[in-house]
Amino acid sequence: MPVTLQSIKFWQYSRRTLNGLAALVCGGLIATALFMQYVMDLNPCYLCIVQRVFVITTGVILLAAVLHNPARRGQQWYSLFGGLSAATGAGFSIRQLWLQGLPEDQVPACGPSADYLFDALPWRDALSMLLRGDGNCAEVQWTLLGLSIPGWTLMAFAGLALLCLWQGLRDCKTIS
Numbered sequence: 001m002p003v004t005l006q007s008i009k010f011w012q013y014s015r016r017t018l019n020g021l022a023a024l025v026c027g028g029l030i031a032t033a034l035f036m037q038y039v040m041d042l043n044p045c046y047l048c049i050v051q052r053v054f055v056i057t058t059g060v061i062l063l064a065a066v067l068h069n070p071a072r073r074g075q076q077w078y079s080l081f082g083g084l085s086a087a088t089g090a091g092f093s094i095r096q097l098w099l100q101g102l103p104e105d106q107v108p109a110c111g112p113s114a115d116y117l118f119d120a121l122p123w124r125d126a127l128s129m130l131l132r133g134d135g136n137c138a139e140v141q142w143t144l145l146g147l148s149i150p151g152w153t154l155m156a157f158a159g160l161a162l163l164c165l166w167q168g169l170r171d172c173k174t175i176s
Contacts, residue, residue, distance in 0.1 A: 015075050015167055019065045022082075022163055026059025029156055036142065036149070045136040046129070047096040049114060051153050054089030058082055058160055079168030086161035092131075093154035099137045100148060110136050 033052055036042045044052070065078035111117070111134040117126040140148045147155075 015170070016066055016069050018163065018167060019062045019078070019082075022160055023059045023062040023066060025156070025160070026055050026062065029055045029153070030059070040142070042141045042149075043136075045096075045133065045139070046111070046114060046131075047092050047099075047133040047137045048149070050092045050131060051089050051096070051150070051157075054085055054092065054157070055153075058085040058089065058157075061085055062160075062164075076168045079164045083161050083164030083168065086157045086164060090154055090157035090161060093150045093157055095133060096137050096150040097148070097154065099133055100140055100150070110134050 030052065033044070033048070033055075037044055061078060061082040065075065065082070068074065068078075070078070111129060112120075114126075114130060117129055120126075121129070142149055144152065
């Protein structure tokens, strides 16, 4: 029997299986980011680095849920924290897409490297600049099907957040 969308009933999979698959997706996203950085020679901007942190955080939370495999209440906590992490990452993706959509005369100035920021400024100021982004974040370095990297990252974060929400709300009879 061929595999079709109708034959794949992901809602029948255990929380543990879906969390494991989502953690693998996070690992794949980071592998793709590293490929783009080191093979395609695309330098990550401040907001790209922040989004990577939230992809890793979401993946670690989901991996912890797989390894811990708690009962329903614990799964809900993992789902809550995984969903919050993914939603926060989505917010930074939206911020970068907003910067990319600005007219050229409104794009903020480009700043120094993140290494320099943390070496030269107090950590609070450096972190604030990192989270806001700069002119480098407005540059579109790569697209696929008309979407830039933060657009694809936003879709990944939205999928992860929806999965976490669904995992937290799903029927407790399917725990395994």
